[in-house]
Amino acid sequence: MTQNLTDFAKERGVKYFMISFTDLFGFQRAKLVPACAIADMQKDGAGFAGFATWLDMTPAHPDMLGVPDPSSVIQLPWKKDVAWVAADCVMEDKQVNQAPRVVLKKQAKEATELGLYVKTGVECEFFLITPDGTAISDTFDQAAKPCYDQQALMRRYDVIAEISDYMLELGWGAYQNDHEDANGQFEMNWNFDDCLTTADRHSFFKFMTRSVAEKHGLRATFMPKPFLGLTGSGCHAHISVWDKTGKTNMFYDPADEIGMSKQGYHFLGGIMKHAEALSAITNPTVNSYKRINAPRTTSGATWAPNSVTWTGNNRTHMVRVPGKGRFELRLPDGAANPYLLQAVIIAAGLDGIRSKADPGKRLDIDMYQLGHTVKDAPRLPLNLLDALRNLDADTSLKAALGNEFADAYIKLKTGEWNYFASHLTQWERDHTLDC
Numbered sequence: 001m002t003q004n005l006t007d008f009a010k011e012r013g014v015k016y017f018m019i020s021f022t023d024l025f026g027f028q029r030a031k032l033v034p035a036c037a038i039a040d041m042q043k044d045g046a047g048f049a050g051f052a053t054w055l056d057m058t059p060a061h062p063d064m065l066g067v068p069d070p071s072s073v074i075q076l077p078w079k080k081d082v083a084w085v086a087a088d089c090v091m092e093d094k095q096v097n098q099a100p101r102v103v104l105k106k107q108a109k110e111a112t113e114l115g116l117y118v119k120t121g122v123e124c125e126f127f128l129i130t131p132d133g134t135a136i137s138d139t140f141d142q143a144a145k146p147c148y149d150q151q152a153l154m155r156r157y158d159v160i161a162e163i164s165d166y167m168l169e170l171g172w173g174a175y176q177n178d179h180e181d182a183n184g185q186f187e188m189n190w191n192f193d194d195c196l197t198t199a200d201r202h203s204f205f206k207f208m209t210r211s212v213a214e215k216h217g218l219r220a221t222f223m224p225k226p227f228l229g230l231t232g233s234g235c236h237a238h239i240s241v242w243d244k245t246g247k248t249n250m251f252y253d254p255a256d257e258i259g260m261s262k263q264g265y266h267f268l269g270g271i272m273k274h275a276e277a278l279s280a281i282t283n284p285t286v287n288s289y290k291r292i293n294a295p296r297t298t299s300g301a302t303w304a305p306n307s308v309t310w311t312g313n314n315r316t317h318m319v320r321v322p323g324k325g326r327f328e329l330r331l332p333d334g335a336a337n338p339y340l341l342q343a344v345i346i347a348a349g350l351d352g353i354r355s356k357a358d359p360g361k362r363l364d365i366d367m368y369q370l371g372h373t374v375k376d377a378p379r380l381p382l383n384l385l386d387a388l389r390n391l392d393a394d395t396s397l398k399a400a401l402g403n404e405f406a407d408a409y410i411k412l413k414t415g416e417w418n419y420f421a422s423h424l425t426q427w428e429r430d431h432t433l434d435c
Helices: 005-012 035-044 100-113 150-155 157-169 195-215 262-282 288-292 338-355 367-373 384-393 395-401 403-421 426-432
Strands: 016-022 028-034 046-048 064-068 082-091 116-129 176-179 185-189 219-221 235-243 319-323 326-329
Touching (some): 005 035, 005 082, 016 035, 016 064, 100 395, 195 338, 235 262, 235 338, 395 403
Antiparallel strands (some): 046 064, 176 185
């Protein structure tokens, strides 16, 4: 673990540090600090005006300080004289409770106090598009079923391989890359780890992917549904919980049919119990609901859920259990805030453990073909406003996440919805002009 950022700079030839934090809307904010000044910043933090970002603050608030966490420091593989370091937000010597990384660290601590250690992994999907954002960047990528398209993958080899090489260099354990189910869409995978490490890497991965794409004259987008008719970009999360040593999987029971312990079922029960509310965080934009409520795509499937159901190794449900001792939440999308995604999963899961929540009946049907036969499964929200209302009504989840955070998030996101709703769309003109 790096303790002294000044020494890190001297050893690595780093000239500048990007002291970075992520706001409530998932935007990454940073100060570029010369290495000669990093000692003071490591002690006192870099100053920010919180109101200038998506945090629930006013211009009258005092300086918010981004205090770098030296254990997170990453030297940019593509620009070695710069290092990125995640920061925790502090104001007047107190943690900013609405800051996403602070929210996650609180949840990780809650788990630790129960003797649990949460490990997670994420599957990041994204599109490589033209710089103006209007089309996919590869005009030859037109197959009806483009998933795993070898030729299309190799046409973007320079971008994908460069990012993968960097992950290998950083020791993330990158292990596979593929062309995904939509034209122009890719997914890259690296090893799972503790929840905070995964969130920091997820945050850095989005920054790195955009940077490398720009270097190659392209644009990378994690927008959930940038093109109608094509599969949207998910961010599936794989979750397992271990003992405090990190060596014994507390979700694993070899005697269970699918290898899940009672504690694992209770954690899953918490996810199922709070699904309609946590979607406001796992699917945080207006566009998110174009993905989870999408009609059939050109490839034949959306690969996204629209009901609160779980299963074994079956990709048509919100949660699947692909292997013993872990499960995959398929609800989140590419817009999910890396820190809040982990935080809300842990908050819901721990509530499930405490309340011994029942995940309900396991369904092994094809939800795309037979979902209409399931009458008692809750439907996921149709839009962001419904999701926010669900979150606001879920008092136990709000309390678990912290009411200060929850109130700030709901307030700002409701403002975003209201801004969207104030716009006149072409659809309205096409369908109501002659009413």
